[in-house]
Amino acid sequence: MKYHIVTYGCQMNYSDTERMRTVLENLGYEQTQKIEESDLIILNTCSVKQQSEDRIYGLEKRFRQLKSKNHKLAVGIAGCAASETGLRKDLGNYILDRMSTIDFLLRNRDMVKLPEILQTFHDIGNRDKISGLTSYFNIAPTVTSSKQVLVPVSSGCNYFCSYCIVPFRRGRETYRPMKEIVQEVKDLAKKGAVEVTLVGQTVNSYNPSDIKDKTVHPFAQLIRKIDAIPSIRRIRLVAPHPAEMVDDLINCYGDCATFCPQLHLPVQSGSNTVLKRMNRRYTIERFKEIIAKARERVPALSVSTDLIVGFPGETEEEFQESFNLVKDLKIDQSFTSKYSPRPGTLAAEKMKNNVSHKEKLRRFHMINNLIEKNSHQYNKQFKGKIVELLVEKIDKDGMAWGKTPENKFVLFPAKKNKNLVGTLVPVKITKTMEWAMEGKMV
Ligand code: SF4
Incomplete structure (x- = not known):
């Protein structure tokens, strides 16, 4: 029996896919890159943008053709677009309403229920190898690269930014025990891992119940423990939230030799008034303070960010504040997006999408041109080194x-x-x- 997983979106989803592969391969499924020879297709979805979901709807015809040729074929939706788990006959879901070819939904946190679901479609036989799994976090990943590994520390988000659907789809934050994460990294290190990326929707809000020492922030404790694992040479993060960038974490820069001199901190806007409308819960002054403190510890720190241009009501002055922030802080990379309303969010329901497409495009290019200059300027310091x-x-x-x-x-x-x-x-x-x-x- 062959499976094919299509992964969309962020590194959290790629990390979830690695765990899903373990479950499937222990059930005897074999991975194939060819969708037409699959008996099982899982779309590990992202619903941050409406376009991401629209791409899935576009696959309906293709799935119908594949199913007409292979009657065993089962198609499932996992990730952000699966807010329930189970077989389609049990469920109501906005995607199932539009796609008759989808057979089941799977929330990532319910990954251990996958065998139960699949037995409806396939003879999956021996389940001994996965019988001890109680939560998706304790499924060992089948890694794509044994050297660079993704390790989830939490799932879900408590932040409710006004433009974002993730907390509604992934639910509230849950945290993995620290012991379990450290053990997983040690196991991966034994298999050759040298670079660990810790992933979570707001990775630095990590706050598990299994730690006694409350004097140091739990996430900083986790970084220091991983830094102490001898063969791990690089630690990266995806994605920290500015409101959770406490001094304990900033102090890991410089203190922990493996903590990479790179800070990707999503700011979204350089304007306090826009940040308020976005419900981001920090100010630009605080954002600048974090960068300054981190640069005090690592002067050559690379700073990258996420920015949205054309958020509802964004005036020229507010946009200029974003532009100036990128300029003043010499931000050397940005994942910039033009705002598009995401149905089901506060911004889409209550705020007017009143910046024209043309204007969003102009702002988008202005930021990207500036970033390009900053990036080149940043890279110049390495010449001859x-x-x-x-x-x-x-x-x-x-x-x-x-x-x-x-x-x-x-x-x-x-x-x-x-x-x-x-x-x-x-x-x-x-x-x-x-x-x-x-x-x-x-
Ligand atoms: S922090 Fe905001 S943007 Fe990030 S996942 Fe949570 S709600 Fe979405």
Whole structure:
């Protein structure tokens, strides 16, 4: 029996997919990259934007064709768009209303129920290997790369930003016990992991019940414990929330050798009045203070962010505040999006989407042009210097690429030495560009 999972959205979803693969492979399913030979297709969905869901609706015809050729084929929806778990006949769901080819829904937190659901469609036989699993967090991931691993620390979100559907779909935050996370990282380290990305919707609000020491923030404690695991060389985060960036966490910069000198902190807007309408629960003054404190500890820190332009009511002055923030803080990367209303959110229901598409586009390009300049300026500091790269890929012509601890791409000739993939190598930077650098191994 063959399965195919399509993963959309953030790294949280990619991490969930790794756990789903473990369940399926222990049930005897085999992964295939070819959707047409699958007996099971799972769409691990993202519903941050309406377009993400619209893409799923567009698959209905394709699924109908595939089902007409393979009567065993079962199709399920997991991730943000699955707010319930079970077989379609038991459930009501807005996606099921529009897609008759979907057979089941699966909330990621109910992943251990997957065998129960699948037995309706397939003869899945021996379940011994997964019988001890009680929660999705204790499912060991089947990792895509054994060197770079994603480790979830929590699920859900308590923040309720006015434009975002995630808390309604993923529910409130739940946390994994710290012991369990540390053990998982140790196990992954034994299998060769060198880079760990801790993931959570607001990863730094981590607050489990299994810790006694309340004098240091639990998330900072977790980072220090992972930093102490000998073969782990890099720790990254996706995605911290500015309101949860406490000093204990900022102090990990510089103190923990493996905590990468890169801070991706989603600001969303540079204007306090817009932040209020977004219900972001911090001010720009506080955001600037966090960056300043982190840079005091790591002067060459790379700072990246998420920004929304054209939020309801965003005036030219408010947009200029975002522009100036990017300029003043020299933010070197931004995932900028043009606001689009997400049905079911406060912003979509109660606020007027009154910035024209043309104007959103202008603001979007202004930010991106500025970011491009900042990025190039940031990269220039590495010219002539030796950086440590974690090699991710080597192409057929022998060009390799990897990332620095600051998360910057570097290309270099590897002379078809495929053994370099997954290793840390020193590379001297010879050329810097907007989004990448070039170098040679030393
Ligand atoms: S913090 Fe805000 S934007 Fe992020 S997932 Fe939660 S509600 Fe959505």
